[in-house]
Amino acid sequence: MTSMRKEADSLGEVKLPADALYGVHSLRGAENFPITGTRLSDYPELIQSLAMVKKAAALANMELGVLDSRIGGAITRASDRVIAGEADSAFIVDMLQGGAGTSTNMNANEVIANLALRELQRQPGHYALIHPNDHVNLSQSTNDAYPTAARLAMVRACPPLAEQLRLLKAAFLAKGDQFHDIIKVGRTQLMDAVPMRLGDEFRAFGVTVGEDIDRLLEVGNLLREINLGGTAIGTGINTPPGYVEAAVRHLSAVSSERMIAAGNLIEATSDMGAFVTFSGVLKRIAVKLSKICNDLRLLNSGPRAGFGEIKLPAMQAGSSIMPGKVNPVIPEVINQIAYQVIGNDLTVTLGAEAGQLQLNAMEPVIVFNILQSMRMLTRGMKVLREKCVDGIEADAARCQWLLEHSLVAVTAINPYVGYAKASAVAKEALATGQSLRSVVLAHKLMTDAQLDEAFATETLLGQKPT
Known part of the structure; x- marks a missing residue:
């Protein structure tokens, strides 16, 4: 039988595995919110950013003399282990939760506290030496630690997304050069219009994808402004003098990302405007990708009763009943990613509007949807490029026949x-x-x-x- 330990909070006592790195607050969060089935452990980029926030807070607290160096050192080393991915499985809380992210923040506090206790030869749950709230969460609140970690996670996820945009742009431009000499029918409203080069059609795909690289990085910079040090509502209650500057400076160093303290921490604690703007850019990328994939499916349609001007790589059998049928499955999945991202953007908008007074309790659904959109777009563009665009072939004879008979x-x-x-x-x-x-x-x-x-x-x- 699994050995158990007891922990208690203001609601009472619970039992959990003796060696569990999470604690009572994490367990209650996991039990209260069996919602999406997507746990924090499924988003290691958010876990890493949470640990970076905790490490930065510990370094700032030690620098300002409010945290013992022995305890603070153990917390920073435990945070490093979380950043390295050693404790992902201990993050058991669902991504979607009530409480404005409290369960997520406490999951991080408890895991880091218990890792630090292990280093000091203490058993998990023995919080007299290192406490999740009193030490790991010192000078913090969920209301500044959680959104700061979320923004940092998004900032860190921007370069991989931008790189996939760059690579996809290059792939389309390469096809544009390859197809330069093929003249075809250009169409508007699905009707024959005027002649054009097939190469120009593909170059246009590359240009429209490339336009969003700068947009993504520009708008992503809005997320660098954080409310760390504002604690509960932005007033900075329970923080020592100089904490905001020290914490933000340490977070920038720990994460290797330039983070900036918001000019008004009360405003920054409740405002979700940067998330709305950033999600809008993700939607813009998704809409463009979906339109391009619609075009690829049309140009590939046939093989004999459609346009048939290009040939997409055959990736799998297309039917369980129609022999030989091959479907454009890669553009189809990109279309579906786009629909999800567009829906996610609406969710982000509604979540941002739903805040009241000094806090927006809907932050978890905002964070979940943006991180999901970024992940799906990053992975989707890689798949589109490698499994579709790079292998597209042109049917020059078909293009010529259609042109001559139009x-x-x-x-x-x-x-x-x-x-x-x-x-x-x-x-x-x-x-x-x-x-x-x-x-x-x-x-x-x-x-x-x-x-x-x-x-x-x-x-x-x-x-x-x-």
């Missing part, structure tokens, strides 16, 4: 005959099956030389020499 060149005769006559030519050509050239010559609207000039590749692509 009426898109009719726009090029506008300058010679005017819009009305050009429209009549297109209508007659469509009805009779004749070529545009034949109809124009039959009505003596243009000469052969003029038609050659109008239908030259450079002219059709909008590159007519001046």
Whole structure:
């Protein structure tokens, strides 16, 4: 049988495994919120950031003389172990919870306290020497420690996300170069429009993806402003003089990220504006990716009864009943990621609006949704690039056939005959099956030389020499 220990809080006594690194508050949080099935342990980036906050607080408290160096040293070393991922399984609380993140903060406090106790040859739960609240949480409140850790986790997750945007941009631009010489039908509203290069279509994908790299990093900088040291509502109650500056300085050093103390800690404790703005950028990325994937699916459609201008890599059998069918599964999953991110953004918006007075109790759902969106976009773009974009092939013959059998060149005769006559030519050509050239010559609207000039590749692509 598993050996058990007892811990108590203001509600009473509980039993938990004797060697558990979590404590009574973590256990109550896990029991009260069996909601998503997604635990803190599933988001190690948040756990690491929480431990960085705890280490920075301990260093600041020791520097200011309010924490014994022996205890503070044990706390900082325990925090390092959490940062290294040694205690992820002890973070048992669900990501979604009531209490504005209190269960998450206490889970970190208890794990770090018990790791520190082990180092000092004490058993977990023997908090007389090192206490989760009195020592690990010294000069802090959930209301500044939790949002600070969340912001830090997002800041640290921005570079990997930006790198995937950069790599995806490069992949599309490479395809643009590869497909440069292929001329095809350009379409608006799913109808034939004017000729274009397939390479230009893919270069446009790369440009639109690349636009969000700078946007992401710019808006991500808003998250660097933190309310650490504001404690309960931003007034800084229970902190020693100089704590805010010291804590933020140590957190910047511990995390290797430039974090900034908010100018007004009361405002910063309740305001969720930076989260809303940042989530909006994630939504923007998702919308663009989904639109691109819609285009890829259309251009790949067929193989015989659709556009068929490109061939996406075949990743798996597409049907349990239709032999040989292959579906565009990678763009499809990116579409679904986008829908989730768009929904997450609405959740973040509603959560931010729902705060009252000096605190927003809905922070956990805001944090959960933003971290999920960042993770899904980062992973999704890697999959899109490696399993789809890099392997796309063009069907040049199909592009040429569709171009030759379309009426898109009719726009090029506008300058010679005017819009009305050009429209009549297109209508007659469509009805009779004749070529545009034949109809124009039959009505003596243009000469052969003029038609050659109008239908030259450079002219059709909008590159007519001046």
